[in-house]
Ligand SMILES: [Zn+2]
């Protein structure tokens with residue numbers, strides 16, 4: 001499995017859109033891996049995790065063929081993860097010679113409602129017919145082409161009770177296929193998630209941890225994590241067997257409010273067994 005981080009920042013980006021803080025100015029000065037766009041990842045060439053407003057920039061920066069994406073998995077509808085207006089130009093006179101004319105979209109009920117109420121009116125009928133929506137239920141895996149996708153309830157969108165944000169277990173179903181636990185955006189896992197994971201019974205190949213706060217300890221009441229929380233979660237994931245000796249652990253989705261730049265994050269976290277994501281980082285699992 002090829003796993004490519006297209007964007008690695010929290011909602012505001014880093015340097016943030018409207019910000020003049022020291023961490024943003026330093027990121028701009030240093031450039032390189034310190035320039036972080038809104039979070040998104042690509043599995044092989046055909047499964048896209050989230051659709052942020054920076055999707056188009058990712059195509060330009062990283063030379064992607066997004067017409068090959070046949071499966072779009074949405075974590076939740078915070079603006080840095082779901083900009084559904086982009087779908088109004090997928091097909092018809094806007095997109096020719098596409099590799100996959102059809103797109104399967106997997107999401108929670110409220111992300112679909114967001115699309116229906118805010119965007120559906122703008123979709124041309126001919127384009128809408130090529131979007132196949134799969135509204136997911138927590139803990140119920142779905143088959144998605146060569147993948148199995150299991151939605152797990154995220155501790156997130158706390159400002160909006162009744163929301164259905166998910167994080168995901170994604171497995172290639174072929175013989176010897178690889179698997180990823182993609183934990184964005186979420187705070188500490190709930191008891192029911194731990195119950196489910198402890199029954200899973202095998203190690204995954206990659207765990208991508210929400211590290212929005214960097215050195216800021218978020219604790220169990222937050223909808224995000226910092227690296228102290230990641231250490232705690234990884235310990236428990238080891239106990240359940242999901243995190244094995246060969247599991248690659250990556251920290252990702254950084255906010256400027258954590259203030260630690262890429263080089264400092266690497267210095268602190270690599271000795272602890274975490275890789276620090278950057279825009280364009282590609283893992284061959
Ligand atoms: Zn986010």
Ligand SMILES: [Zn+2]
Pocket residue numbers: 015016019020021022023024025256257
């Ligand atoms: Zn800033």
Ligand SMILES: [Zn+2]
Pocket residue numbers: 076078156157185
């Ligand atoms: Zn979010």
